[in-house]
Amino acid sequence: MRKILAVILVIAFLISACTTSGNNADNADVEAEADVSAGTQEEADQPVGEEQETSDNADVSDNAAAEVREFSIVAKNWEFDPAEITVNKGDTVRLLITSVDVDHGFAIPEFGVSEKLSPGEEVTVEFVADKTGEFTFFCNVFCGSGHQEMRGRLIVQ
Ligand SMILES: [Cu+2]
Structure with missing residues (x-):
């Protein structure tokens, strides 16, 4: 029972994190986040670090838009x-x-x-x-x- 609760919490966290950072990310970043989410749900042990790294990548692609x-x-x-x-x-x-x-x-x-x-x-x-x-x-x-x-x-x- 505890384990199921933990999994639900992790999924809820991932969904809210995706919604937040998805607003200013382009298509490529959304795909990358989807990959991270899928991998984390299977392993369910390192969600926080992965999400932070994805957010950093979104910032970099924003800067690269300047010509x-x-x-x-x-x-x-x-x-x-x-x-x-x-x-x-x-x-x-x-x-x-x-x-x-x-x-x-x-x-x-x-x-x-x-x-x-x-x-x-x-x-x-x-x-x-x-x-x-x-x-x-x-x-x-x-x-x-x-x-x-x-x-x-x-x-x-
Ligand atoms: Cu001259």
Whole structure:
């Protein structure tokens, strides 16, 4: 009799735990929880640890929903290629920038970006595009007669 009561308690606990964490989990996580529940009902000896682990996994998949947009940019006298980049608001923008000739710079003041580019060295810039609009990125290290025109455009939709 005691054993039956214990099993009922475990099942009740599992049902309430599934209902709670199922609200913000995607389909894959729901399937994973179903697997955990089935296994635990057969063995009926480690429900708490399994449930906590499943909740952690749900948190990780929520964070992974944020998009990372990666672009490779070549800097040379006197242009950036590509000279126009379009992302969505909220994206994490990762730029891999390489100068292929002389010292250049890369700046987007609105996002606190300012980097020096040495020839042949890839520089990684990462920021969150947390506001919409059109922003100019430009070379901020004097590189010759075309320096003032060495610029491009970041569009955040
Ligand atoms: Cu320049």
